[in-house]
Amino acid sequence: MKKMLVLGALMLGSALSPAFAGSGPIKIVLPEEADLLEPCMATRSNIGRIIMQNVSETLTELDLRGDKGLMPRLAEKWEQNADGSWRFHLRQGVKFSDGTAFDAKDVKHSFDRIMSDKNACESRRYFGGMTVTPTVVDDHTIDFKADPAQPILPLLMSLVTIVPEETPLEFVREPVGTGPYKLTNWTPGQQIVLTLRDDYWGAKPDVTEATYLFRADPSVRAAMVQTGEADLSPSISQLDATNPATDFSYLDSETVYLRIDHNIEPLNDVRVRRALNLAIDRQAFIGTLVPEGALLATAIVPPPTLGWNPDVKVFPFDPEGAKKLLEEAKADGVKVETPITIIARSANFPNVTEIMEAIQAQLQDVGFKVDLKFVEVAEHEQYYSKPFKEGRGPQIVAAMHDNSKGDPSFSMFFKYASDGTQSGFADPKVDDLIKRASAVVGDERAKLWSELIAYLHNDVVADVLLFHMVGFSRVSERLDFKPTMATNSTLQLSEIKIK
Amino acid sequence: MADHLLEVRNLSVEFHTAMGVVKAVRNISYHLDRGETLAILGESGSGKSVSSSAIMNLIDMPPGRISSGEILLDGVDLLKMPAPERREVNGRRIAMIFQDPLSHLNPVYTVGWQIREALTTHGANAATARAEALRLLTRVGIPDPERALDKYPHEFSGGQRQRVMIAMALALRPDLLIADEPTTALDVTVQAEVLALLEELQQETGMAVLIITHDLGVVAEIADRVVVMEKGELVEAGTVREVYKNPQHPYTKKLIAAAPGKGEMHVPVARSEPVLSVRDVRKRYGAFEALKGVSFDLMPGGTIAVVGESGSGKSTLARILLRLDEPDGGSALWKGRDLFTMSPAELYKLRRDLQMVFQDPTQSLNPRMTVYQLISEAWVIHPDILPKPRWRERVAELLVQVGLAPDHMGRYPHQFSGGQRQRIAIARALALEPQLIICDEAVSALDVSVQAQVIALLDKLRREMGIAFIFIAHDLPVVRDFADHVLVMQKGNVVELGTVREVFEAPRQDYTRTLLAAGLDPDPDVQAVHRAARLQRVS
Amino acid sequence: MLKFVRKRAVASLISLIGLIVMVFFLSRLTGDPAALFLPVEASAEMKEQFRELHGLNDPLLVQFARYVGDVLTGDFGESLRKARPALDVVLEAFVWTLWLAVITMALVAGAAIVVGSLAAFRAGGFFDRLSSVISLIGASVPDFWVAIVAIVIFSVNLAWLPTSGTGSLLHWILPISVLFIRPFGIIVQVVRGSMIGALSSAYVKTARAKGVKSGPIIFVHALRNAMLPVITVIGDQAASLLNGAVIVETIFGFPGVGKLMIDSILQRDFNVVLAAILVTALAIFLMNLLIDLAYALLDPRIRH
């Protein structure tokens, strides 16, 4: 009854008063509460989804909706100086939500703050292995000099949120930014409200106010949009995504793979690693345990990423071939009988237990001895990242990696370089390719990344790449919004239109 | 027809149990007039309380069922009355007081509240109820009645509680008061006072009293007429004097014969080396002095009775002699060794010599053990007494010795009657072949006829086995037939100590005399003399 | 009375200290918060610096001494995750839990006493059997299952109630109903047992002999006497609610202390865990004190 009334009111509202159509408040329900709203932590998805580009803006912005590549945001344009440093020309007339004006000193402070040891800003991680020095040229111009030179520095700047220079180095709880919204209410545990600013420099979005709610249970989130308690839930369960009018799947930037520890027999043998790949019937998962729309992965980064290689083909499902490879290896004295442990993280992604159980079964079918072990996040991290435990047995770590940044450099070093924290092997050619690719731009960069992807997949057989996952969102019919790969980490309110 | 205030006609009540239908009361009839006191005399299981429960509508149905009969109150059959009307009769026209007033008063409400409730339930308003409650408490002789109204039942003594119950019952001046064993748990002196109060009030209000009792003395003291019940049947009726002097039914005869205090008194055993010599035993519980220096000697094979009212310290004495409680001073030489300074190992050996029989066999026998287990436990604890293969044989012997059958050893305590249970408890004590048995009110909870049997058994054991006894009791007549010495205690002091003849025939102390006078004699003529004497002393 | 309270306070203080020691060291054995706060790609230096920043590199005993010192001055430390005082975080959440527990227990106690008493009054009757079976089933159904089914039925299909969250009184109905089930089943059984004893007691017989009606006999005479064991169980159940109804809070998005505690230990936010334990333990201590007072209030025999 009540539902009908609400529906009726909605229809009346849209039919009779077109003046209201097009703007208004919305409610968004998210799975995990933001425990902080600290701008320099905005690269963490539960925080970024709320404040990134809504409250705190960056100098540049990567377009994941279209194919415009890197776009200007607070920087109007940028160029590389002769000495390899980058010069950013800043937008003028921009005001922070506290009323102060935005200038180059704010950019420098924002960067210094991220690099400070007085806090634990997580965006600092993108600047590991380099020294970056910002120099204020004038109020609206700033230079960034990186050593070694960084061809993708403008891309990195899409991860640096700008705060006023008065911001203390310690974490703040009231983010101040230049974005179209400001934080107007934060009741921990219940809701966060962002309200549209009148003095925003850019185009005025439809959404006048966004209330964020948090529910851990996916079916509750889906139910909330259905009952009108919320307008948008960026992530619901595949099982609940049954209404084509409101439920959309989208390729999120998550890639599921099995990281192999090459250091321990029998996983040090390439035939064994190839057998692992051939034994798994990836296609059988799609539409069953993994939602329709997910892609079979051939690289750790999803297709829109620079250098993604269309020529690399997914390993076929070939149990016979796998068995043969195992026999060969066994004939050469490789101890293929050694039990291999697959370590997976509970609740890492939907159906993780079922998927892992299925993979275990498939590997066992071709003759592997496989144990499956589920651990919680902190313990998983100990298996996933270096230093690895001494005296361990052969291990495979099931993990999910997220790269929506458009460039493989955010993944390749960590996952494959000899020094990479999650790398299971050391290969000089891989190291060399990563180093070379990181130092160049443009087509050259793309070519080198492609080469690396093919080499890892076909020759090293570095790991078992599984799926680029899709997420499901439920969007109220009064909204016009299609989630994208970016939705995982950024949810720009300005992209949401109200019908 | 309607001459009688109450007339019970052909009443039969049965209870449905899993063992089948039990006929609690079979076809009984009696009547009662205004101003009259009728006693229903019977032992446990005789059904003496069932008819009164039927009158008060207190029988749970099911499992109970009134299968026939009528209960006429002023000619109107209560059993045919509609429920609300029937409830109005309770409290207003018929009131009831019970044995054990502590559990029959609601522990969580003040006595004032409970008396007022009796009034307000039947329509009185709050203010008059309060005034009336105060008047009633004053009338039944509660000291400081104003403050007593706001006290809780546990703050009164046993006798006062029964007075409160009486006040509550008489609140609406009922035509009939049913008193179910109203004085059973009370000390003799208090019992006399409560019965006197009942009589006074009866004279004041002209009500009829139906008193249910197992005690011939109470009947002799208060009743005009008596009906005797046995196993659900009314076996004899008549005036008190008729029934006592000229009982017709064998059961009545047996009952009257069993009344204690008429046998030969014992001649004390010759003085010799005492087996137990108690000197100046003291015990305090906080500020309360339970024992203020008790001394006595016990000869081998002798029996000393410790007599006193509640709070006199007699049970404390027993517990201390058995080291269930530690004394604060004094000594108790057992064959020359002080019990109080014994080490645990010595104490363990002592346990064989010193045994105890408790008041309530229902509680002192572990309900989850068979008779065999209960008795043979003695030998589990003291394995050197008897080798295991002989246990069964010996248990059988002991059972025969205490008057039970050997094939009872597989049963559990609840399958026996109260007297049989006490025999089991005695057999258990005998299993250790003790030289002294302390009986703490060992026969008080038993029916008169059973009491006599158990005492006879104890007497036999003493004669045959030379066991010495310390026999604790609140009841003087019981002691008279069994003990050779009597020790009278009051508030932790020894008031009088002498041979049984000395104490009963020439008491030296006032307190002893009071005790003796307060005791009720089953002979209505003797009791009338006692009563006259008592009244004289009071005035 | 005061002496009694003081004695209880000392005993509770000892327990509380034991609790802190246990939680402090045990929780620290569960792993390094740096690994969880920072992304997997974070460098070793970053993690090192994070630990340094939060004093996690000191020996455990030093950390413990510092913590105890701070707590004695009323400082419960900062939440690692939320960058605000742990005590504030906990108190905020605790208020919700407190209300949830108080309202639920009040309803449960009221309903269970009435149902249990009536079941006892006609023990073995139809109502008695029905209430037994229902309470037993109630006590053996997983609460998350009930919660989700309730949302599907009452919020989605019938649209009578909001699915989750806070805001209006309507929001409380589902969480309370789900929390209601299990303690209700348990307390009904206790009330029933206790009332059967009380109704067969001698003073009830007296009341019947006085002509008191069934209503007052059950609810005035017997009930007050039967309440002592019932109150003990109510206390136990309330304590477990005060410790947080993790599942219900999680599903209904209720910002209570149970979910906070579990989330905090998942994130190794030790200060919040400790503060939460302290606050709830203190609350449970106070509640036990209230229960003892209730004993004394109900039963004059206990008053001294």
Place this chain on the structure above:
Amino acid sequence: MTLQSTDTAIAEEPGFATRMLRMLLADKFALCAAIFLLLILILAIVGPSWLGDLATKQNLRGRNAAPFDWERGWVWWMGADALGRPLLARIIVAAQNTLMVAAGAVAVSAVVGTLLGLVAGFSSPRVNQVIMRLADVIMSFPSLLVAVIVLYILGSSILNLMLVLAITRIPVYLRTTRAEVLEIRERMFVQAARVMGASSKRILFRHILPVVLPTLTTLATLDFAYVMLAESALSFLGIGIQPPEITWGLMISQGRQYLTNAWWLSFWPGLAIILTTLSLNLLSNWLRIALDPVQRWRLEMKGRNNG
């Protein structure tokens, strides 16, 4: 002097087992419960080796197959789970772990708690204080939190899970036992045993424990349900039993997300828990009477009448 009419004594006392069996036959509800529990117990023992393969054999094409399809084999009658594994077979196989965790936790907590309670109730005030404070600490430690912390430290295995659940339940038995001991040790038959010279140990185990036992049995059966549900709640939070091990609790928790479109996934294991607890309750009610010599006749009479 005459003995009661019960003298027509049972010439020969039947053995303990026969007597229990007779009493069981006298109570229809308890009989059904016992049969059901026996069945579960047998399934728990033979289940994994008998149906283990069938229960883990995946069939992604037969995911969430609906129940009551009589055409298929009996293991499919309850439908299939998200990996197309027959639910009935999985429930049977899961019985082992479920019962192991629940029975183990209940047994450990009951034994430890009862022993501590006996000691606390019967020894010096100081020992009593120490034990009671310990119980307080455990009581005020939220049980799910204890579980999470301990499982994080020790890792999530069946044994650890059992231990954790046991720890959190110890105070329940401890406090109950202690309270009862304090009351029972004042009873006359305990005094009587002391007068006979019985040692404290004998009094505790021979006289006090048997009286406390019925209460503890009832408590333990109720706890059985509690432990199964707690285990399920831990699975819900993702820290309970980890696949490929299965328990009923885990099955409910895994089936939860399919509630709206495949109710049977969580319904059947839930039903298994409910039926098991109901049976345990019925059986414990019966056992309480059967073990109490004072009450036993109710059953024996009924049995005789029936027979």
